[in-house]
Amino acid sequence: MTNTAIKHDGFALNNKISLRQLQALLFLEIFGFGVTALPRRVAESAAQDGWIAVLLATAMIIPMVMIATHVTKLAPGLSFHDFASKLLTRPIGIIISLIFCTRLVLLAAFNLRIFAEITRQTMLPSTPFAAVFVSMLLLAAYGAAKGIETRARMAEVLIFIVLLPLIFVFGISGRDIDFTNLAPVLASSPASILSGSFSAFFAFSGVEVLLLLGPYLSRPKDLTKSANKVIITMGIFMAIVTAVTIARFGPANIIHQMWPVLKMMDTISLPGSIIDRQGALIMTFWIISAYATINAALFFSSLLLKDVVKRGKHSYYILGLVPIIAILAHLPENLVSVYDYFNLANSTFGLTTMVAIPLLLFIIAKIRRFKRAEY
């Protein structure tokens, strides 16, 4: 890794990204995967108050983002593994890095499997899973191998392709929405809303990569502010999507929909449209989001492995991770198992990487009075 800027095809290649690019990356990596099943998951606990649960989850994730970014800013030039090793000794640093790596690999695997399931059900019923897996994995691997700058520039372009169909879909679906489905407000018990917000908390899966971004930020000083901005925006977006989807289907009906946000599009008929169903529009959003999440997971897990092993380029590790992710994605027998495993992974590795590790690093750094000058 070099900080020396070189010119290549008109772009500076210095392995640094701007905060705007970071925001685009975070939005793409987190938003798409989290939001597709979110309205159902929160409605299962909090019924029509699901959107409040999402706002609550956003409020819960903000302190974790502040802690993670604070930790990242302590050693902006160091990789996560080096920082953790310096703070907690190398063996513990390796264990933490491997836990992180496992979390990201599992996130990529479940994301890939759900992507393949949706693709099969909605677009390519006869194409084998393997073909869908391999296409997506190869594309994600290609993007990840190209490094953080390529990913960041790509995110800046893709974010519009993701957002425009989504805004369009939710804009035109407004004609057929019964907002009384959101009434009565706050009728669910606090325990139900809290349980819903716990589900919604994991819609922010992927936010933990903030811990890994230290060496790649051009202006780490403003990381907390930028990260908070994008997480709050995302939380508001998620709450709006959840509210609109619950209003569209009703709390009783939505819990029976596997992917209610994707189903939204099927229920819309555009005036004067020659196409009866507009599922392709929302699939654009979904495919790109799935790609961004898998791409991020591959990129960061390969970096962690490279830092642990301390040999070779990260792209070699990507090649090694691709078959592992494909096999893991193939393991669950059906969708029910996928979501069961996913919930298990969230409540173990997810909580560890999103809450426990940032907190641990933060507390140890405070105890040891670790400051930027120390490295």
Added chain:
Amino acid sequence: MQNTKFFSKFIVIGVLLLAIMSFNWDRIELEGRAFAITIGIDAAEGDEAFEVSMSIADVAAMEGQGNSDDAATLRIACGESLARAMGQIDAKISGKVYYGHTKAVVLGESVLADENLLREVVDTLSRKNDINIKCIVMATDASAKDILEAKPQEQSLLGLYLSGFYNNNNANTAASVVKLDLEGLVTSLQNDHSAVIPKITLDGEGEEAEVTISGVAIVRDFTLADYIPEDDMAGFLWLMENSAGAQIAIDEGDGHITFLVQKSKVRLGFEEAGGQLHCTARLHAEGSIEGARFMDDYFFDYQTMQKLQEEFAQKIRDEIEEVFGIFQHDFGVDGFGLKELMRKKYPRLYEVYGTDWRNTFENMVLVADVDVLIRNTGSIK
């Protein structure tokens, strides 16, 4: 650097190959698609449970390359489950059945009368990914197959006829107001195990038979309770959100005066009075006089206008009370979505009355408050 280039080429070629293969795996030509426009579902006789009739569009005929009278072919198959019966149709025809453009599902009386069959129908259809949940659901007192065999006059495809009917008839008849799609049926059955399904009937016999949309079928506890004829349903549309387009006529002197609703607003609510739950229906309807007896100058006089408005209001009130009484006492089915209304807007009352809703509905008192305003009298006084 060479390694990276090799890696890139490998991935680009790999993805391209897979994309091409995927195109081959899922390639379906337009001619290879069999577009199911209308689905009819009946109980089968013998060992099989379901008989499915499917009206499949002939794309070539619809595009004017063939006889437009043969724009659809009817395929029938039986199966021990609905999914199998539908699969049997797929196995019988050259194309691949596609439900993405299905416009209507007609449920025969034999299915509606059997709780198990009806529940299987609703589950199977809502589970099927390519069926549009906005497709219209109709009930028939005949067999669904007979309905699909009959051809509507203006439109050779029943599904398209029904779709057009509901798009163009806002409130001309109660049946057109009671539009039910698959999503609505699922929600209604989930909420109250009951549903009000518009009825399609067959008039005449043989090739002369025509389909008519008239009245509704009432499903209670997932089973057909009975039908309500069109005439008794007149009051139903007044309780719907928008009854613009509805007409009402009163006897006046030796003739009739007809009032056309151009704008309406109904507010349903609840209140407790004297230890009893009251459902309040406050309706305001504005519109114009569509017809009266020639040379009878009713409309010059303010007093007469007031009297006419009150007479129209009274007639509407009577119709509302009649239809409410039928739902309340004859069927015990809340066809007006009152339970959901109470849950959403009156949560405190819902806590008290929502648990035993059927009992609550059967014992509530309807208070209909109707206000009619004659805005104009057409081109003549």
